[in-house]
Amino acid sequence: MSSYTYKLYYFNSRGRAEMIRWIFAAADVKYEDIRLDKEQWAKKKSEMPFGQMPVLEVIDGNGTSTLIAESRAIERFLIKQFNLDGETDLDCAKIDSIQEYMSDLFRKMPFFESDLQKKEKLMKEAFEGPVAKAYEIVESQVGSSKYFLGEKLTWFDLAITAGSDVLLMFNPNLFEKYPKLKKLHSTVRCHPNISAWIAKRPQTPY
Amino acid sequence: MSSYTYKLYYFNSRGRAEMIRWIFAAADVKYEDIRLDKEQWAKKKSEMPFGQMPVLEVIDGNGTSTLIAESRAIERFLIKQFNLDGETDLDCAKIDSIQEYMSDLFRKMPFFESDLQKKEKLMKEAFEGPVAKAYEIVESQVGSSKYFLGEKLTWFDLAITAGSDVLLMFNPNLFEKYPKLKKLHSTVRCHPNISAWIAKRPQTPY
Numbered sequence: 001m002s003s004y005t006y007k008l009y010y011f012n013s014r015g016r017a018e019m020i021r022w023i024f025a026a027a028d029v030k031y032e033d034i035r036l037d038k039e040q041w042a043k044k045k046s047e048m049p050f051g052q053m054p055v056l057e058v059i060d061g062n063g064t065s066t067l068i069a070e071s072r073a074i075e076r077f078l079i080k081q082f083n084l085d086g087e088t089d090l091d092c093a094k095i096d097s098i099q100e101y102m103s104d105l106f107r108k109m110p111f112f113e114s115d116l117q118k119k120e121k122l123m124k125e126a127f128e129g130p131v132a133k134a135y136e137i138v139e140s141q142v143g144s145s146k147y148f149l150g151e152k153l154t155w156f157d158l159a160i161t162a163g164s165d166v167l168l169m170f171n172p173n174l175f176e177k178y179p180k181l182k183k184l185h186s187t188v189r190c191h192p193n194i195s196a197w198i199a200k201r202p203q204t205p206y
Numbered sequence: 207m208s209s210y211t212y213k214l215y216y217f218n219s220r221g222r223a224e225m226i227r228w229i230f231a232a233a234d235v236k237y238e239d240i241r242l243d244k245e246q247w248a249k250k251k252s253e254m255p256f257g258q259m260p261v262l263e264v265i266d267g268n269g270t271s272t273l274i275a276e277s278r279a280i281e282r283f284l285i286k287q288f289n290l291d292g293e294t295d296l297d298c299a300k301i302d303s304i305q306e307y308m309s310d311l312f313r314k315m316p317f318f319e320s321d322l323q324k325k326e327k328l329m330k331e332a333f334e335g336p337v338a339k340a341y342e343i344v345e346s347q348v349g350s351s352k353y354f355l356g357e358k359l360t361w362f363d364l365a366i367t368a369g370s371d372v373l374l375m376f377n378p379n380l381f382e383k384y385p386k387l388k389k390l391h392s393t394v395r396c397h398p399n400i401s402a403w404i405a406k407r408p409q410t411p412y
Contacts, residue, residue, distance in 0.1 A: 073302035
């Protein structure tokens with residue numbers, strides 16, 4: 001067990017910090033969920049590695065503080081602390097691999113397109129093309145166990161569920177052709193720790 | 207020690223596979239470095255997860271084969287097998303964090319811009335802006351030890367060196383203001399296993 005205490009710095013949104021919050025929730029570990037507004041961030045920015053958030057502050061038993069930037073690096077650190085990875089190195093590689101593929105997909109999504117007409121067209125193309133391809137691949141790898149890799153919850157279950165929540169905002173029919181993923185998504189959201197977090201988290205648009 | 211045998215599939219280029227080859231070189235572990243031409247790849251593509259390369263085939267002592275796609279996932283798997291990560295979880299997080307930041311940087315580089323005049327302009331802006339900012343940050347974290355984290359070579363030393371090799375193709379003065387990074391780059395390239403690999407690897411333009 002780690003003897004660290006944790007402070008998570010991000011904006012008042014889910015965004016790139018939500019998966020980190022889900023990891024804390026799944027592991028049932030306390031942390032300070034610090035949400036900065038624009039003014040507070042402007043003052044804090046220069047203290048942060050790379051001048052960006054999310055940042056996790058990790059304080060050890062001696063009071064020594066370490067700042068970790070970049071959501072993936074924070075997630076990976078916590079996954080180790082809380083034993084949320086696969087059980088074998090090959091299982092870890094399997095979910096790393098799919099997650100890298102999904103991250104590529106998310107980077108290509110037109111979430112930030114400001115021309116709304118164009119955004120609608122690009123979103124439709126994305127859901128019919130790369131999203132469909134990716135979900136088909138992941139669906140084909142979901143087995144009959146409770147979670148993706150078996151009976152143990154791993155970070156990948158959290159990632160595919162939190163990621164799907166984002167896509168569902170743009171396409172409520174996301175799971176139409178993917179019954180196994182739909183079931184996994186529902187299983188993870190109904191995990192007592194995750195459902196408790198979803199119920200109590202601050203309501204923000206994204 | 208692992209009892210796996212390895213086959214790496216990629217094109218005949220450094221590209222997204224070179225860091226994987228450096229990891230094998232550093233660890234002095236044998237693997238088959240399979241380089242497919244376009245025709246061979248067209249036939250192989252459908253067998254590969256996600257239809258892309260690099261792919262690492264891992265064969266265990268019983269002859270069971272597993273395919274791992276996505277360069278980062280392959281790297282992470284091998285880093286574990288060959289003990290090339292940091293020694294503490296916080297050290298691992300430190301290099302994960304910088305590497306994620308550098309990966310964001312690389313994704314934004316105009317490597318694939320086809321308009322050569324535009325590419326030159328965009329490259330200049332990138333080197334003066336985000337590349338300079340990133341190298342300043344990394345330079346400030348290089349200590350006086352042999353390698354980035356101390357006396358032990360880690361995957362991050364390989365990543366920053368192989369990554370810098372790519373940037374040096376576009377800007378030979380990359381290290382002008384970063385003497386510590388210049389020294390680290392040279393130390394890694396002079397590591398006996400790495401320099402042997404650089405000397406014997408197939409000569410390709412990128």
